[in-house]
Amino acid sequence: xCREYYLHKRKNGIYYVQFKDKVSGKLLxxxxxxxxxxxxxxxxxxxxxxxxxxxxxxxxxxxxxxxxGIESIIKILRKSDLNxxxxxxxxxxLKNIGLIDISAVKNTGQGAVPFVQFxxxx
Numbered sequence: 001x002c003r004e005y006y007l008h009k010r011k012n013g014i015y016y017v018q019f020k021d022k023v024s025g026k027l028l029x030x031x032x033x034x035x036x037x038x039x040x041x042x043x044x045x046x047x048x049x050x051x052x053x054x055x056x057x058x059x060x061x062x063x064x065x066x067x068x069g070i071e072s073i074i075k076i077l078r079k080s081d082l083n084x085x086x087x088x089x090x091x092x093x094l095k096n097i098g099l100i101d102i103s104a105v106k107n108t109g110q111g112a113v114p115f116v117q118f119x120x121x122x
């Protein structure tokens with residue numbers, strides 16, 4: 001049986017947990033358990049394994065599989081050579097699912113006009 005997560009102690013004495021993505025087998029970003037005792041850190045990791053990893057500003061628990069998917073998307077975006085059209089497609093998807101209502105994408109196409117010049121037209 002392979003491990004679902006790894007615990008390691010950092011220089012500050014706090015234990016961090018890294019869950020393993022079940023699909024890719026890669027380790028996710030390490031999360032602080034906030035614990036200095038290894039047993040308490042393992043208990044925290046087990047709780048997160050069952051109830052989800054706290055994510056975002058509100059620290060809302062998210063299943064490990066979902067957190068792994070989001071992390072994969074972000075890594076892909078960071079490594080990709082995107083252009084303005086790609087960015088517009090991504091923004092369009094986010095708008096369609098209701099996550100954003102306004103957007104600003106750098107327009108570098110043939111019809112691009114500097115902002116001040118755009119305002120002068122009106």
